[in-house]
Amino acid sequence: MAVDTSPEPDPAPAVLLHLCTPGEWRSWLDAGRIAPASLDEVGFVHLSTSDQVALPAQRLFAGRTDMILLVVDPAVLETAGVEVRWEPGVPTDPASMVFPHAYGPIPVPAVRAVLPYRPGPDGFTAPEPPVPDDDGFRAAHFEPSMLRRVADAEEPVTGGVAIRTATFPASRVHNRLLIDRAHLSDSDTLVAEAERTLTAHGLPAAALLNGPGARELATDLTAAGWEVHELELLAGPAxxxxxxxxxxxxxxxxxxxxxxxxxxxxxxxxxxxxxxxxxxxxxxxxxxxxxxxxxxxxxxxxxxxxxxxxxxxxxxxxxxxxxxxxxxxxxxxxxxxxxxxxxxxxxxxxDLVALSADVADRPRDWYLRAGFAVVGTRFQARRPG
CATH class of the missing domain: 3.40.630.30 (Gcn5-related N-acetyltransferase (GNAT))
Incomplete structure (x- = not known):
């Protein structure tokens, strides 16, 4: 097999992305390796950078609203002996664009985060580059990512998304706003979004606040009569x-x-x-x-x-x-x-085990004594009644 000599971008990207369906990822988790059917056909696993991934997404999965991105650490691939070559994609791709191709199955531990990837009004666009070497990033995205993949309804709201899970209407965590850009919202806007996407469907108004501005938004919601709990994200080594x-x-x-x-x-x-x-x-x-x-x-x-x-x-x-x-x-x-x-x-x-703990509860100190460290803060809010 001829090896393409297209140079790796300089600087080399910190992460690579693999686009797949939730079902594919679940089966690979059990197998311990990412090995799509195309691996046998072409000899490699197709990867992309953050700037590139919208191109194959739009070409192959236009209209799908359940796709996910596996955030792959190139350093783990190198350690595992999986060669990455930068090669052209399909003939319709821009002539100057070369994609990273992993020549061999990708070990599941190379996946540092799993991110839902949803199209906008104009289709798929370039996602924000993830930061997988940050324990806070990995901890902050774990639970929201899982909840979005389990939910059967998702709607964009200011600063994040609203999720609804019809099978479990009593579960507060499965039916709420997931706000990861709190600085884009204010308390009045958040309340209105909760009423539109949750209360209108017979669900309590609730939100999980992450990201810049979360503390300020939590303070405003407390003043508006909401019940707010500060949670710390804790992480420790496996x-x-x-x-x-x-x-x-x-x-x-x-x-x-x-x-x-x-x-x-x-x-x-x-x-x-x-x-x-x-x-x-x-x-x-x-x-x-x-x-x-x-x-x-x-x-x-x-x-x-x-x-x-x-x-x-x-x-x-x-x-x-x-x-x-x-x-x-x-x-x-x-x-x-x-x-x-x-x-x-x-x-x-x-290599990382994470959890969340209420700052006012005793288990938080117990986890700290067990070797966990604080890597982030979030706020859980719900409107009483």
Missing amino acids: GRDATGAAAVVSEVALDDVREFRKSAWGTDPAGFGPDELAQLVERTGDEDRVLAVHLLAVVEDGAVVAAATLRRDGATAWVEGMDTAPEHRGRGHGRALLARARELAAEHGC
Whole structure:
């Protein structure tokens, strides 16, 4: 095979992008490598830069609203021995344009972030260049990316998007505004957008505020009577916990933790009813459609007494739902769950484990003592009633 001698751009791009469907990515997560059907046909995996990716997107997927971009770290490809050549695309592409082609399967740990890629009124356009070597970027984009891929309805709003998930109307996190450019919005605008995209559909007005201006917007919403919580994004390395843990942690199925989760959610002061509790439990299974979900539990005498959820999306993992039954607390079960989550993440090639914690709650300090560090701040807001 002849090797094209087209030079790599100078400076070399910090990231490369692979355009794909959510279903393709989910299957590659399980396989541990990105190997589209075209790899056997042409011998390489097609990649793009941020400036280029709109071209193949518009040519191949015009009108689709569910595409995603895998943010690939070229340094990981080099370490894995995957050669990247800069070569022409199809004959209709500009003559001066050369694309990065990866000659071999791409290891899943090379994917530093997964970003929803939606067309605008005029089709696909160049996305903002991502910053995958920033732990704060990776942590901040993990949960919103997952939620947008699970949602069955998405609408643009000032500063972000609104998501609705008809299967789980009781889930606040699956039905709200996801604001990542808070400086573009003010409290009156946000309230109006929430009423248009959420309240009008019978859903409570709620928002997750990220990005520049989030604190100022949160302050204004508090003054307007909204309930606002400041959350810190925490991140730590994946890997084995050298301190060890006494409890044995098992990976279990949703059926095994269903009743435990219902019991834990049933103590929420919001007072969820049986149907709402069922939605909150079952949503975990739906999230497994778009990324890898691992349910971890401590089991004693055949019953789950503590549980946690680990989600994987490329090289980044996310811990959530760390719960221990009240009568079993103080015995190190939480430490054992966290240790196993970090170990399991590393086994799958993740190098970063992230989570969010309310600054006013005790678990935040517990995570800091466990070696996590603050990498960002966000705000969770909802209008009472």
